[in-house]
Amino acid sequence: MIKVILKRLLNAIPLLFMISIIAFLLIKLAPGDPIQxxxxxxxxxxDVERIRKSLGLDQPIHIQYMxxxxxxxxxNLGYSIISKRPVxxxxxxxxxxxxGLMGASLLVSLVIAIPLGxxxxxxxxxxxxxxANFISYIGISIPSFWFALLLIYLFSLKWGLLPSMGMRTVGEDSILDILKHGILPCTVLAFQNISVYMRYIRSSTIHQLEEDYVQIQYAYGSSKARVLYNHVLRNVLLPIITIIGLSIPSLVGGAFITETVFSWPGLGLLGVxxxxSFDYPVIMAITLFSSIMLVLGNLVADILYSVVDPRIRLRG
Known part of the structure; x- marks a missing residue:
């Protein structure tokens, strides 16, 4: 298993290298000038040219990338052009x-989607x-920013139950206050994942219930709850782990939109x-960190796959 993990990490190096090249080219080709x-x-x-030279923006694009x-x-990830702080x-x-926001939304998604599916x-x-299927269709279809605005209108503006912006209330420094601020953005991120996971779990469970081993367990006198928990659940988790790995990119992208709408002080809001503001060093750093999170997330999904199914672990 250690060799497999090391091999995956080594294979991620050229992938991150190509991502950095593409991101750097797109940033430089985009209209706009940070000097403004x-x-x-x-x-x-x-004086304008002197500033451009001091920032290294007068060099050819390949020299800037190197x-x-x-x-x-x-x-050294450099300094922010706007805030002058280390990136x-x-x-x-x-x-x-x-x-924290992504982890909480993923945990909520699994806790709700698995039993519901x-x-x-x-x-x-x-x-x-x-x-349940009708609600899942809604969750898959509606845009996350529209759902976020709807929740803000209902729970913050109309009913006044939850805060609509930020991560903390001014003057408050408690875990409960952070949890209250995180309910709405976590709900936005989790709702679509719950809809997707639930449909996959439902389909996989229906398929497993038609297998011969389920009928054999019923013949031995096992209850439906025991069969579902002890036998069906393990087989159902296999495709779900794959779906989690595939949904990590959308979770990262959704975090950018959600953090911007709710002013959540994370990488998404900083990236937008x-x-x-054309802050090139910060954009490149966030792109790099997001790519590393995706690679590590898919690696964790593969490791969990081998934990759930020992046959995969034995084959390496």
């Missing part, structure tokens, strides 16, 4: 907020099954702000 944030109406053109790559490999410090400050499979074609 420094320019004043009475500034002399020579300079960025050399600094990144040495552990690594900005990432470290906001990374826990993003990981198995229950709809057991009650196939009943009224409960039709209602940096894009609008």
């Amino acid at each position: 944030s420094f320019v004043t109406p009475d500034m002399h053109p020579d 300079m960025w790559l050399q600094n990144t490999l040495s552990g 690594l410090d900005m990432i470290v400050e906001r990374l826990p907020a993003t990981i 198995m229950l709809t499979a057991v009650k196939k074609n009943t009224f409960f099954d039709r209602i 702000t940096s894009i609008f």
